[in-house]
Amino acid sequence: GAGVSQSPSNKVTEKGKDVELRCDPISGHTALYWYRQRLGQGLEFLIYFQGNSAPDKSGLPSDRFSAERTGESVSTLTIQRTQQEDSAVYLCASSLYRGRLGNTEAFFGQGTRLTVV
Amino acid sequence: DQQVKQNSPSLSVQEGRISILNCDYTNSMFDYFLWYKKYPAEGPTFLISISSIKDKNEDGRFTVFLNKSAKHLSLHIVPSQPGDSAVYFCASQGAQKLVFGQGTRLTINP
Numbered sequence: 246g247a248g249v250s251q252s253p254s255n256k257v258t259e260k261g262k263d264v265e266l267r268c269d270p271i272s273g274h275t276a277l278y279w280y281r282q283r284l285g286q287g288l289e290f291l292i293y294f295q296g297n298s299a300p301d302k303s304g305l306p307s308d309r310f311s312a313e314r315t316g317e318s319v320s321t322l323t324i325q326r327t328q329q330e331d332s333a334v335y336l337c338a339s340s341l342y343r344g345r346l347g348n349t350e351a352f353f354g355q356g357t358r359l360t361v362v
Numbered sequence: 363d364q365q366v367k368q369n370s371p372s373l374s375v376q377e378g379r380i381s382i383l384n385c386d387y388t389n390s391m392f393d394y395f396l397w398y399k400k401y402p403a404e405g406p407t408f409l410i411s412i413s414s415i416k417d418k419n420e421d422g423r424f425t426v427f428l429n430k431s432a433k434h435l436s437l438h439i440v441p442s443q444p445g446d447s448a449v450y451f452c453a454s455q456g457a458q459k460l461v462f463g464q465g466t467r468l469t470i471n472p
Contacts, residue, residue: 249405278460287368287464288406288451301459336405338460350396351460353405 247271251337251354258327258361266322266357270339275317276348278340282356283333291335294320295342327361334358365389366454368463376471381439383466385452388433392454392461397426397437400449400465409450410437442470 250269258264270277279291290304294314305311309327314320324331338351367386375381383397393414398406412419412426412435419426425438439446449465 280462288462290459290461293459338405340460347394347455348460350408350411352408353398355403355405 249337249339249352249354251335251357253357254355255358256360258359260329260361261326263323263325264327264359266324266335266337266359268320268322268337268339268354270318270320270337271352273317273341274339274352275342276340276351277314277320278338278351279312279320279322280336280338281333282336288336291322324359327359329361332359332361364464365392366452366461366463368450368452368466370466371464372467372469374469374471375442377444378441381437381442381446381468381470383437383439383450383452383468385435385437385463386433387435387454389454389456389461390433391456394455395426395428395435396453396455396460397424398451398453398462399446400451406451439468442468444470444472446470 252267275296277294280288292312293301309325312322334356336356338353340348340351365388396411397409399409400406410421410424410426412428417428428435447470449467451465452463
């Protein structure tokens with residue numbers, strides 16, 4: 246597809262279970278971001294991938310959160326032993342890296358709404 | 363440590379008038395600034411951007427102003443239309459990572 250695709254669009258899980266969220270970025274975009282938006286809150290940065298460089302994991306809230314990206318393609322965000330506080334919309338975005346000019350604007354997917362019950 | 367701040371959580375404007383949304387940042391290394399618009403149940407969509415070498419960028423009804431000395435940017439929408447009702451996020455970029463503000467909910471009243 247032409248845009249950023251995320252799956253599933255909705256996920257309800259029981260507290261303590263692991264979940265995996267998927268993001269398919271725009272083809273050719275080397276930069277990929279994960280953000281989280283809790284109800285009534287802003288966009289909270291989680292992790293940033295840029296090509297083959299080490300990812301910026303500074304936003305991951307705990308060691309229960311991890312993310313992987315294979316090359317410049319699909320990324321998965323994994324949350325282990327989910328807690329109710331993990332309930333949020335998880336948003337993925339991708340952009341084109343232009344070297345010293347930095348990234349172009351980021352394009353977002355529609356998000357995955359995670360509900361932990 | 364909030365590097366990008368939108369101090370107004372909400373703004374209400376009459377249709378046809380100007381909407382002004384404000385954003386402040388703290389990191390002088392930021393060199394690229396963006397505004398996004400978000401409708402419920404959708405991902406944010408890019409609106410307009412400005413690099414630090416400029417102080418104004420215009421695209422149709424949308425104009426972004428950057429005041430580097432004050433570390434402040436604003437988005438002007440004129441004339442405001444009902445379809446502009448949404449949450450607006452400003453974002454700043456430096457060293458590649460994109461940092462967002464908390465958002466301002468804009469409501470355009472008929």
